[in-house]
Amino acid sequence: MEATQIQLRTRLATFLGILTAVGTSLLIAVALIFLLSKDPTRTLYYYFVGPFTSKFVFFNMIESCIPIIFSGLGIAVAFRSGVTNLGGEGQIFAGAMTAVLLGTWFSYMPGFIGTAVLLLGGLMMGALIGSASGLLRMKWNVSDLLTTYLVSSGLVHIVNYLILGPYRDPAKIRIQSVSIPDSYMLPRIATPSYLHAGLFGAILAAILVHFLMKYTHTGYHLRVTGSNRQFARYGGINIRRFYVMPLAISGGLIGLGGAVQIVGRYQSCFTDLTAGLGWAGIGVALIARRNPLGVLPAALFYVYLQSGARVAMMNSDVTYEIAAIITSVIFYLITAEVTFEFFRRRLLK
Amino acid sequence: MNELSFPAISSTIVIMTPFLLAAMGGAFSAISGVLNIALEGLMLNAAFFAIVFTNLTGSLVLGITGAILATLLLTALFGAVAFGLKANIFICGLATNFLAIAMSIVLAHTFYGRTGSIQFPGMPRLVPLNIPIVENIPILGDIFSGHNAIVYVSWVLLIIAAIVINRTPFGMRLRAVGVNEKAAKAIGINAKRIQFTALLISGFTCALGGVVLTLTLGAFVPNVTSGRGWIALVIVYLGRKKPIGILIGSIVFGFVEYMSNNLQTTSDIPSGLLLSLPFFATVVALVVYSVVEQTMAKRGLLKTK
Numbered sequence: 188m189e190a191t192q193i194q195l196r197t198r199l200a201t202f203l204g205i206l207t208a209v210g211t212s213l214l215i216a217v218a219l220i221f222l223l224s225k226d227p228t229r230t231l232y233y234y235f236v237g238p239f240t241s242k243f244v245f246f247n248m249i250e251s252c253i254p255i256i257f258s259g260l261g262i263a264v265a266f267r268s269g270v271t272n273l274g275g276e277g278q279i280f281a282g283a284m285t286a287v288l289l290g291t292w293f294s295y296m297p298g299f300i301g302t303a304v305l306l307l308g309g310l311m312m313g314a315l316i317g318s319a320s321g322l323l324r325m326k327w328n329v330s331d332l333l334t335t336y337l338v339s340s341g342l343v344h345i346v347n348y349l350i351l352g353p354y355r356d357p358a359k360i361r362i363q364s365v366s367i368p369d370s371y372m373l374p375r376i377a378t379p380s381y382l383h384a385g386l387f388g389a390i391l392a393a394i395l396v397h398f399l400m401k402y403t404h405t406g407y408h409l410r411v412t413g414s415n416r417q418f419a420r421y422g423g424i425n426i427r428r429f430y431v432m433p434l435a436i437s438g439g440l441i442g443l444g445g446a447v448q449i450v451g452r453y454q455s456c457f458t459d460l461t462a463g464l465g466w467a468g469i470g471v472a473l474i475a476r477r478n479p480l481g482v483l484p485a486a487l488f489y490v491y492l493q494s495g496a497r498v499a500m501m502n503s504d505v506t507y508e509i510a511a512i513i514t515s516v517i518f519y520l521i522t523a524e525v526t527f528e529f530f531r532r533r534l535l536k
Numbered sequence: 537m538n539e540l541s542f543p544a545i546s547s548t549i550v551i552m553t554p555f556l557l558a559a560m561g562g563a564f565s566a567i568s569g570v571l572n573i574a575l576e577g578l579m580l581n582a583a584f585f586a587i588v589f590t591n592l593t594g595s596l597v598l599g600i601t602g603a604i605l606a607t608l609l610l611t612a613l614f615g616a617v618a619f620g621l622k623a624n625i626f627i628c629g630l631a632t633n634f635l636a637i638a639m640s641i642v643l644a645h646t647f648y649g650r651t652g653s654i655q656f657p658g659m660p661r662l663v664p665l666n667i668p669i670v671e672n673i674p675i676l677g678d679i680f681s682g683h684n685a686i687v688y689v690s691w692v693l694l695i696i697a698a699i700v701i702n703r704t705p706f707g708m709r710l711r712a713v714g715v716n717e718k719a720a721k722a723i724g725i726n727a728k729r730i731q732f733t734a735l736l737i738s739g740f741t742c743a744l745g746g747v748v749l750t751l752t753l754g755a756f757v758p759n760v761t762s763g764r765g766w767i768a769l770v771i772v773y774l775g776r777k778k779p780i781g782i783l784i785g786s787i788v789f790g791f792v793e794y795m796s797n798n799l800q801t802t803s804d805i806p807s808g809l810l811l812s813l814p815f816f817a818t819v820v821a822l823v824v825y826s827v828v829e830q831t832m833a834k835r836g837l838l839k840t841k
Binding site: 223323327328329330332333334336337338340341342343344345347348349351352466469473505506508509511512514515516518519520521522523524525526528 | 573617620621622623624626627628630631632634635637638639641642645646651763766767769770773806807808809811812813815816818819822823826827830
């Protein structure tokens with residue numbers, strides 16, 4: 188077999204492996220609906236077809252991709268570089284809150300400069316949180332898996348405190364923070380849905396991350412250290428730097444995603460803003476096999492499962508969380524070597 | 537309880553119990569070389585099913601048994617996917633955490649038609665047991681009396697764990713697999729089976745840890761575990777996977793949480809900030825531990841692990 192053909196077939200095997208995981212999760216979705224719903228055909232219809240029945244629902248589904256693309260990219264970079272970032276929830280939340288604070292403190296900037304400042308703020312905040320864990324790992328060899336999660340959980344409580352306490356907007360009935368000026372908001376691109384120009388930002392981010400990882404020196408070093416730290420050290424790479432940098436990039440992307448939620452969608456922060464977006468990033472990065480461009484379709488699939496569940500909940504008798512059961516099935520199967528091996532053996536005899 | 541009581545001591549002991557139980561199971565897994573990050577989800581699963589089964593049967597014993605069985609089942613699923621399908625054990629652990637949360641909500645919706653907190657008036661609860669004579673001794677009374685049955689069970693289990701790990705053939709194999717899986721295989725130990733068993737043990741202890749959380753309260757609230765499983769994971773690491781280390785770690789973190797709870801009612805510090813305290817304290821503990829370890833290693837005071 189030629190080298191190119193082997194490469195092609197390996198890719199096909201990987202793709203079939205992903206398809207198996209995704210397909211199984213869909214089968215389980217069907218089984219669950221039959222088990223839990225009194226009117227399964229109706230529920231099935233709303234779950235699988237529902238997201239496509241109206242423009243409003245469809246474009247909102249696309250909108251909910253945006254933060255998940257950012258968190259998926261962040262996690263993909265971390266995984267590729269051999270570090271773990273379990274702090275997505277806190278990074279999104281802190282990034283969003285930073286944008287809100289900057290927007291309320293500096294409310295007289297020209298519109299687009301204001302937007303840029305807020306986004307940069309979210310990015311910097313995320314990068315700062317990520318690099319803190321990276322530094323702890325570099326200096327004292329403290330597990331990044333543990334500190335990213337712990338720091339993030341602590342931060343969630345602090346941001347909650349800011350929303351409920353000093354930065355709460357007393358004029359609103361719903362508990363939420365003060366709002367940023369209208370002029371800082373990104374334009375909506377498919378009214379009446381919530382879809383906003385942040386979508387282009389997310390796609391651009393995926394392309395940039397792809398370029399960074401594949402075609403730059405830094406990306407090469409990140410990938411080499413990620414695949415084998417010892418080898419990278421012998422190759423003359425200063426591996427100590429590559430705890431901080433990947434976590435800074437990872438946290439930065441995720442924090443940016445949080446800021447995009449504010450300038451694109453919500454205008455203010457509230458306690459449920461993250462709602463698993465950080466964890467979703469891990470799922471998406473895994474479905475995409477840590478490939479930045481793959482994050483785009485993976486995110487689309489992920490939100491399809493969720494909006495299907497949302498439509499089904501509104502029109503039938505199941506609860507939204509069946510989506511969470513289905514995504515956990517994907518988590519279980521997406522790294523199952525047995526299926527990938529099976530296809531590789533079949534295709535590469 | 538007498539006048540000379542120390543609520544700090546007795547509260548810390550109750551609060552530390554879920555930590556102690558989860559960390560104990562986590563240690564078995566860690567010794568066998570598997571990082572079980574599903575402690576959180578396994579506890580949550582048991583916390584939920586404890587309420588379901590106790591309400592269903594009206595009996596605490598049956599409720600606890602049901603919770604343990606349900607959690608062992610979830611652990612078995614976790615292990616089957618990780619070992620049987622050769623999936624990444626760490627991602628499977630995350631999956632288990634998500635599945636536990638999702639399942640509790642979906643089942644609550646199916647069984648009771650609601651998804652918030654679940655409470656049944658008149659359902660039996662775990663009650664504090666006072667031990668005669670001891671309860672009247674200052675300090676000792678706070679330590680040894682006035683806790684629920686599971687607290688005492690956790691102490692017995694800790695002793696059993698210490699014996700099993702250090703003095704039995706199983707414990708020997710457990711450690712061998714953890715030190716060098718390939719070498720263990722070479723001398724005929726079924727490494728995967730040992731790791732699977734260790735995983736089931738952690739499922740069992742986490743189940744008891746989860747049961748304490750809801751059956752003392754008499755209610756299930758979403759996210760009732762609130763990061764305890766993760767902190768337990770840190771305790772496993774800081775306690776060097778040793779029963780005595782885990783006991784000390786649990787006492788420390790139990791006390792931190794007690795302080796955090798206590799300050800919420802007695803001080804002006806906003807509760808949101810206090811809730812973040814255990815997490816940041818844990819990070820600080822990890823750093824301090826690591827710094828101390830490195831300095832000692834540099835001075836040659838530490839035997840190599």
